Amino acid sequence: MITNMTSGLDFQAKALVLRAERQRVIASNIANADTPGYVARDLNFKDAMLQATGADSSSGLRTGSSNPQGGATNGMTHPAHIALSGAAGGSLGGSSHLAYTAQSQPSLDGNSVDLDRERANFTDNAVRYEATLRFINGQSKTLLSAIQGQ
Amino acid sequence: MSMFSIFNVSGSAISAQSQRLNVVASNLANADAVAGPDGQGYKGRQVVFETVPMGSDASAGVRVSSVNESNDPLRKVHNPSHPSADADGYVTQSNVNPIEEMVNMISASRSYQNNVEVMNTAKTLLLKTLQMGQ
Numbered sequence: 159m160i161t162n163m164t165s166g167l168d169f170q171a172k173a174l175v176l177r178a179e180r181q182r183v184i185a186s187n188i189a190n191a192d193t194p195g196y197v198a199r200d201l202n203f204k205d206a207m208l209q210a211t212g213a214d215s216s217s218g219l220r221t222g223s224s225n226p227q228g229g230a231t232n233g234m235t236h237p238a239h240i241a242l243s244g245a246a247g248g249s250l251g252g253s254s255h256l257a258y259t260a261q262s263q264p265s266l267d268g269n270s271v272d273l274d275r276e277r278a279n280f281t282d283n284a285v286r287y288e289a290t291l292r293f294i295n296g297q298s299k300t301l302l303s304a305i306q307g308q
Numbered sequence: 309m310s311m312f313s314i315f316n317v318s319g320s321a322i323s324a325q326s327q328r329l330n331v332v333a334s335n336l337a338n339a340d341a342v343a344g345p346d347g348q349g350y351k352g353r354q355v356v357f358e359t360v361p362m363g364s365d366a367s368a369g370v371r372v373s374s375v376n377e378s379n380d381p382l383r384k385v386h387n388p389s390h391p392s393a394d395a396d397g398y399v400t401q402s403n404v405n406p407i408e409e410m411v412n413m414i415s416a417s418r419s420y421q422n423n424v425e426v427m428n429t430a431k432t433l434l435l436k437t438l439q440m441g442q
Binding site for chain 1: 310311313314317318320321328356358359366368369415422423426429436437440442
């Protein structure tokens, strides 16, 4: 019963942690915009979220075409394999989804940060982070008013 | 809380950029300096940035790994009436190119602003997170 009540909150909480993670990665890119040889990175939010929710049936992320296991197999190729405790389906904040961004304008010093794109990503991610926060606030207010019954 | 490391990352970038701005300032200040009696004029300096990992592998800060002196030839200006002129009437000046330094300055100040904005956004988000559920 209580899981049904909080599963929606749980989903948003995972999204919030992943948004914070992505915010951090983009901040690193902006900080290293002038560093020679630095390669920009980014977090694939969709994959990370699919892995984080894993077998969570309450998630709203059932995108039709993707494989049913999502990214939650963690390199296990046989059903008898034992999942690593640190890399279980619900793990958050792992760096397994960090990819290297494609270079839009190659530069001689090997730096692949596109500052305009990073700033756009940063703002976009900040807005989505705030949206997730508001979802959490709204859901918790709904739960509280249901509990209090007033 | 992973977002707190944004302050470390952007802070390291701000300090590196301000060091770069400092070097630009000393280059520009000495752009017209003439060589002393030893004939050695001021040589322009450039900072070299380097990525430094912070905490987990995704956070990457910046630091100034070294400050290098430029090896460009010193500028020689023909000015026989100058007290520091050599036997042929040439005065040795610094090898600083003021245009390059101005471009460098603009780039450093823009990067500084970018990182300040990143910190401000992170601060706003963290404050809103603190108010969660209220």
